[in-house]
Amino acid sequence: MDKSQGxxxxxxxxxxxxxxxxxxxxxxxxxxxxxxxxKYLVGSIINIGGVKPNxxxxxxCLGILLIRPSVFxxxxxxxxxxxxxxxxxxxxxxxxxxxxAGAIVMSLMIRIPIQTGKMSLxxxxxxxxxxxxxxxxxxxSLFVFLGAVKGSLVAYIPIVLGTALINSIIVGILYIPLMxxxxxxxx
Numbered sequence: 617m618d619k620s621q622g623x624x625x626x627x628x629x630x631x632x633x634x635x636x637x638x639x640x641x642x643x644x645x646x647x648x649x650x651x652x653x654x655k656y657l658v659g660s661i662i663n664i665g666g667v668k669p670n671x672x673x674x675x676x677c678l679g680i681l682l683i684r685p686s687v688f689x690x691x692x693x694x695x696x697x698x699x700x701x702x703x704x705x706x707x708x709x710x711x712x713x714x715x716x717a718g719a720i721v722m723s724l725m726i727r728i729p730i731q732t733g734k735m736s737l738x739x740x741x742x743x744x745x746x747x748x749x750x751x752x753x754x755x756x757s758l759f760v761f762l763g764a765v766k767g768s769l770v771a772y773i774p775i776v777l778g779t780a781l782i783n784s785i786i787v788g789i790l791y792i793p794l795m796x797x798x799x800x801x802x803x
Contacts, residue, residue, distance in 0.1 A: 640683040651675030667778030674783040677743040680722045694719025718750030740788040747780035
């Protein structure tokens with residue numbers, strides 16, 4: 617038995633699924649850190665009518681796409697993303713709910729193959745849906761917990777959809793080269 621076969625056997629649990637490795641955790645940490653840095657440095661520069669990318673959501677979606685964790689593991693990733701969001705001024709603790717839900721949706725969506733010809737649309741569509749869920753929950757929780765006027769909730773719909781579109785483009789562009797690099801690193 618060669619070294620690569622031994623590595624594969626150790627990574628599979630009793631149910632035949634791959635457990636998250638230290639390498640996977642490092643990747644998630646690096647992606648979340650990159651998302652935080654991009655949000656801090658570039659997030660306010662790229663702003664079209666209130667619509668701007670949410671790099672933290674894009675990066676945890678990318679991480680979930682690359683490592684394909686279980687739903688439970690994805691929920692933990694979402695909570696970590698929510699913790700990273702606490703470093704930014706705004707609404708404390710609101711991101712825990714929204715990122716938790718967004719990560720779970722992402723984990724479920726990546727299990728559905730969405731293709732057109734040979735091109736997979738799963739990265740872009742799953743990121744779009746996850747961002748809509750996360751952003752929608754975030755905005756909704758603002759109105760529920762902070763007592764904002766419910767009528768203006770509709771005004772946030774284009775912002776959430778625009779952010780979801782930008783995030784899906786970012787993930788769609790980054791996914792292919794990162795997946796190739798990720799697979800090359802597993803050999």
